[in-house]
Amino acid sequence: MGEHIIDLINISKSFDDTPVLSNFNLYIRKNEFITLLGPSGCGKTTTLRIIGGFDKPDTGQVLYKNQDIQTIPPNKRNFNTVFQKYSLFPHMNIYENIAFGLKIKKMPKDYIQEKVKWALKLINLSGYEKRKPDSLSGGQQQRVAIARAIVCEPEIILFDEPLGALDLKLRQEMQHELKKLKDSLGITFIYVTHDQEEALTMSDTIVVMSKGEIQQIGTPVDIYNEPKNRFVARFIGESNIVGGVMLEDFSVSFAGRKFECVDKGFGKNEEIDVVIRPEDIKLVPSGEGMLSGTVKSVFFKGVHYEMRVECGDIIWQVQSTMPEQPGENVGINIFPNDIHIMKKSEDLQFL
Amino acid sequence: MKKLGKAVVLFPFVLWMVLLILVPLALIAYYAFTKSDGNILQFSFENFKSFIRPDLLLVLARSLKLSLIATAICLFAGYPVAMILAGNTFKKKALLLVLFIAPMWMNFLLRTYAWLTLLEGTGVINTILDALGLGTHTFLGNENAVVFGMVYNLLPYMIFPIYSSICKISPNILEAAEDxxxxxxxxxxxxxxxxSIPGVLSGITMVFVPGVTTFVISQFLGSGNVILIGDIIEQQFTRASNWGFGAAISIVVMIVVFICMWIINRFTDEPEVTML
Structure with missing residues (x-):
């Protein structure tokens, strides 16, 4: 990947004495689709607003191509934002809304016309020029907001939960459109969301945040398969998290049994947390598995069944396309590749 | 059943409209369009015809002019105040709001009387100026004094509609524009x-209309030298006891004001303002 386009160095920010970001460090590469992911109040929107110039950090530096940009107001930064709430200008029609940034920059009239036409086509709203924003649906309005940002040809587009107000179907469609847009435009996208599925679908890089701190940075696959701690494991998808002891490299003990695993580099007999995704637990006939338990409940979820299986004092969440009967005794198999070991964290502060 | 409930809820409002707006209007029309010859009552345009007199038309023109000037001053003085009030950077917002509302808690007559004592020939301000060796001045009894009185009394009615229309602008939209x-x-x-145009237009309406029709301000601060159309109407109903003529002038003023408002409302397509 290319050079850094944004560096956030030791950023701290408080609102009314409540710290929102503390000693925050992050770099963003050119042309990256990076997503800041976390629950509300984790500081992701504040991070975005600091990059956009709408909030000033209390301490620390914001670098754009290695230049400090803190004294540059938002209107002089070559970034554009797509806001969470619809922020189209209600007194202007769709054409005027999209043309706004270009008119401010005093671009020639025919250039503006051509650009707006191109953008409307891109967002599939050709012919909507004369409509007022309040006559459009939420999804259409958000697409106009995206078009309004794109026509300015910014180097970075900042997205502040742009799909939050849309229904599931539309959201999924828009996710694909955004991803496509990003690939065709070659603009850096910085995206804020609390929706883990959205983050996994679109991002090149995900930054998982909690309480103003970065929990993990990585590709969607890394974050999903190798969560660094309980918070990340729980926030990204469903997971079983149980305490265990690392006996030696490639060998771990949990649920009263020794398992083979693929992790190493932990201390001998170190206490650790084990993460196992529900879809990675295999149910087999009673007596044939590594563990044995009783099915407590079965729910149909569409593509799979979600079951709870009690083994001693642990209740495993299991997903399978084959349902078992509640009350039935079953065996459980867990294979080395599906066992993820994390350092023990004081998880009680999370979730 | 639902219809009945609606009727019950609407009844006080309808009663109010009929008793206090429609009935008086009908009475005004009745007086304006009739004339009594001895005991015989007749339909007639005579009251309107007698209004077409250079001196009375001049009074009407003066009323419109002074009210227009006052409205313009209120607009240019009030808009910045409304913006400051609506700005979220301003910390003492509540205090400033109270400062502008407080005079409205006081009786209109009292407020205008107060200016009389302040500004008259031997009033507070002249006494101070005299003591400072600046001599005494004539503040009252001219058009400036009347305009001053209108601005003073009507400024809040300009500020608040503008203030509330600026408050309604979402900060998101301003950030998007900056972005x-x-x-x-x-x-x-x-x-x-x-x-904020809707606020500006309703501010203009709320200042211009009372400005055109006032008679208290011109009587107090104009010292009888500045006659407005409101004064003429008042005289017809009190001293002259010519209700028919007073009613006719009222209707003329009403029509003129309606035309002015119609022209102003050409500038917007906002339905809430066109209602005014």
Whole structure:
């Protein structure tokens, strides 16, 4: 990947004495689709607003191509934002809304016309020029907001939960459109969301945040398969998290049994947390598995069944396309590749 | 059943409208369009015909002129105040709001009387000026004094509609404008100003209409030298006891004001303002 386009160095920010970001460090590469992911109040929107110039950090530096940009107001930064709430200008029609940034920059009239036409086509709203924003649906309005940002040809587009107000179907469609847009435009996208599925679908890089701190940075696959701690494991998808002891490299003990695993580099007999995704637990006939338990409940979820299986004092969440009967005794198999070991964290502060 | 409930809820309002607006209007029309010859009552335009006199038309023109000047002053003085009040950077917002509302808690007559004592020939201000060796001045009894009185009394009615229309502009929209490259000046001209037009128009209405029809301000601060159309109407109903003529002038003023409002409302397509 290319050079850094944004560096956030030791950023701290408080609102009314409540710290929102503390000693925050992050770099963003050119042309990256990076997503800041976390629950509300984790500081992701504040991070975005600091990059956009709408909030000033209390301490620390914001670098754009290695230049400090803190004294540059938002209107002089070559970034554009797509806001969470619809922020189209209600007194202007769709054409005027999209043309706004270009008119401010005093671009020639025919250039503006051509650009707006191109953008409307891109967002599939050709012919909507004369409509007022309040006559459009939420999804259409958000697409106009995206078009309004794109026509300015910014180097970075900042997205502040742009799909939050849309229904599931539309959201999924828009996710694909955004991803496509990003690939065709070659603009850096910085995206804020609390929706883990959205983050996994679109991002090149995900930054998982909690309480103003970065929990993990990585590709969607890394974050999903190798969560660094309980918070990340729980926030990204469903997971079983149980305490265990690392006996030696490639060998771990949990649920009263020794398992083979693929992790190493932990201390001998170190206490650790084990993460196992529900879809990675295999149910087999009673007596044939590594563990044995009783099915407590079965729910149909569409593509799979979600079951709870009690083994001693642990209740495993299991997903399978084959349902078992509640009350039935079953065996459980867990294979080395599906066992993820994390350092023990004081998880009680999370979730 | 639902219809009945609606009727019950609407009844006080309808009663109010009929008793206090429709009935008086009908009475005014009755007096304006009739004339009594001895005991015989006749339909007649005579009251309107007698209004077409140079001196009375001049009074009407003066009323419109002074009210227009006062409205313009209120607009240019009130808009910045409304913007400051609506701005979220201003900490003492509550105090300033109270300062502008407080005079409205006091009786209109009292307030105008107060200015009389302040501004008259031997009033407080002249006494102070005299003591400072600046001599005494004539503040009252001219058009400036009347305009001053209108501005003083009507300024809040300009500020508050503008204030509330600026408050309604979402900060998101201003941030979006800034994000798209606009500075403080273009944010004002392209976003704040056009979005506050409904407030401006209702402010203009609320200042201009009472300004045109006032008679208290001109009597107190104009010392009888500045006659407005309101004074003429009042005289017809009190001293002259010519109700028919007073009613006719009222209708003329009403029509003139309606025309003015119609012209102003040409400038907007906002339904809430056209209602006024």
């Amino acid at each position: 798209l490259g606009s500075n403080a000046y273009t944010r004002f001209t392209r976003i704040i100003l056009p979005l």
